[in-house]
Amino acid sequence: MHLRSRRSQMQQTIYPSDPYTFIKHRSYAHYLNCWLPVFLQTRDTATVVDAFAGAGIYSQGDPGSSVVVAKTLLGHSRLQRFRGTLRLLSLEERPDRAAELERQRQKVPSAAQLKWRVLPPGSFAENAQKLRDYTHRENDGDPVLWLLDPYGPADLAAESVRACLDSGPRDEAIISFFSKEMHQRKTVSTWQTAMQRHFGTNSWRTVLDHQSQPEGMTALVEAYCSDWRSTGLYASYFAIRVPNETARYHLVFLTHAERGLECWTKMQRRIDPVLGRGASPASIDAPTLFDGIAITSTMVEILRGYAGQEKTWQQMRIDAMQAGQSDRLLRAGLQELRMTGLAFRVEPLEATTPWPEGCTVRFYSEADLRDADQAEFN
Ligand SMILES: C[S@@+](CC[C@H](N)C(=O)[O-])C[C@H]1O[C@@H](n2cnc3c(N)ncnc32)[C@H](O)[C@@H]1O
Incomplete structure (x- = not known):
């Protein structure tokens, strides 16, 4: 579709999905499928804030994000075992869309486990503080998942994201990250200002070193995640790709908790069983030629980077999950390095499996192997 006609369609209350x-x-939905039982089986309340909610429906009849959240809860296989309530708070700036969203809300069946409110129309920036106070009013530890899905970086400042994540230890965010547009407009001054606010640092400037779009996009999303990691959060990203496999944009996930990363990695491996890094309309839900085969290249690269160090299972697992790699791939990668003499389990001394949880592993480089080999001949 021509860009201008797509833009003018998007001015309407309800526009086509893609x-x-x-x-x-x-x-x-896959993330929530894992997240919902973690909290609702044990706690009274968990909240999803859909802060850029849209109209709740697209012109072909596809559901909008808040409806997806509600239906994921209502269709959950363990719904009857949930003792807690999901509070869904939907915020949309445009009054026409907020009104349509309210109509869509009324069509969703009610259930004891769902309390869904469409908030009065308003911007995220104006409402963020109120939302943070409201979602933590009973207990700072109540889990909140922030869905931050603006049209572009200008609508989402890093300081607002930081404030949401700082509200409590179980606050997490999924952020739509417009890596392609940021790369395309990297020299446009209004975009540079927007990127500066979006990152909250100068790290976005890495994009200026990359003419190649795929490389520039990856550099941007890596820099964004690395900024968040340097503040003590876990960060991971997933590419939404076009059918030729280059990324269209990214979803960035931020959490304080290993548990959150586990759910995110599960989602990544469900949607992209081969590499866990992204999906395109051509690959999602398609049976893969690689079913059952572990592709260990990403994991092996991470493990090779540990040469000269000792790592605990937990340290390796966190790095693995932030790169979309499962425990199975971590073990397969360790095994591959073990076979070439580059990784050894230091602890425990005795174990029934080669790489048990809690093990510590020592890593060597190929140069270590070579040097030792030559030393013997001298
Ligand atoms: C990408 S669309 C949302 C799509 C929706 N999340 C979904 O997946 O179905 C972004 C929406 O955010 C709204 N919006 C834009 N700026 C906003 C802001 N600062 N605060 C709240 N909503 C905003 C737009 O009107 C638009 O409906």
């Missing part, structure tokens, strides 16, 4: 939106919604 396959990328479908993948984004699938990612939310």
Whole structure:
């Protein structure tokens, strides 16, 4: 579709969906499928704030993000075992869309486990503080998942994201990250100002070193995640790709908790069983030629980077999950390095499996092997 006609369509209250939106919604649904039972089986309340909620419906009839969240809860296989309530708070700036969203809300069946409110129309920036206070009013530890899905970086400042994540130890965010547009407009001054606010640091400037779009996009999302990691959060990202496999944009996930990373990695491996890094309209839900085969290249690269160090299972697992790699791939990668003499289990001394949880592993480089080999001949 021509860009201008797509833009003018998007001015309407309800506009057409597209396959990328479908993948984004699938990612939310798979993440929630794991997140909901973690909290609702044990706690009274968990909250999803859909802060850029849209109208709740697309012109072909596809559901919007808040409806996806509600239906993921209502269709959850363990719904009857949830003792807690999901509070869903939907915020949309445009009054026409907020009104349509309210109509869509009324069509969703009610259930004891769901308390869904469409908030009066308003911007995220104006409402963020109120939302943070409201979602933590009973207990700072109540889990909150912030869905931050603006149209572009200008609508989402790093300091607002920081404030949401700082509200409590179980606050997490899924952020739509417009790596392609940021790369395309990297020299436009209004975009540079927007990127500076979006990152809250100068790290976005890495994009200026990359003419190649795929490399520039990856450099941007890596820099964004690395900034968040340097503040003590875990960060991971997932590419929403076009069918030729280059990324269209990214979803960035931020959490304080290993548990959150586990759910995110599960989502990544469900949607992209081969590499866990992204999905395109052509690959999502498609049976893969690689079913059952572990592709260990990403994991092996991470493990090789540990040469000269000792790592605990937990340290390796966190690095693995932040790169979309499962425990199975971590073990397969360790085994591959073990076979070439580059990784050894230091602890425990005795174990029934080669790489048990809690093990410590020592890593060597190929140069270590070579030097030792030559030393013997001298
Ligand atoms: C990408 S669309 C949301 C799509 C929706 N999350 C979904 O997946 O179905 C972004 C929405 O955010 C709204 N919006 C833009 N700026 C906003 C702001 N600062 N605060 C709240 N909503 C905003 C727009 O009107 C638009 O409906």
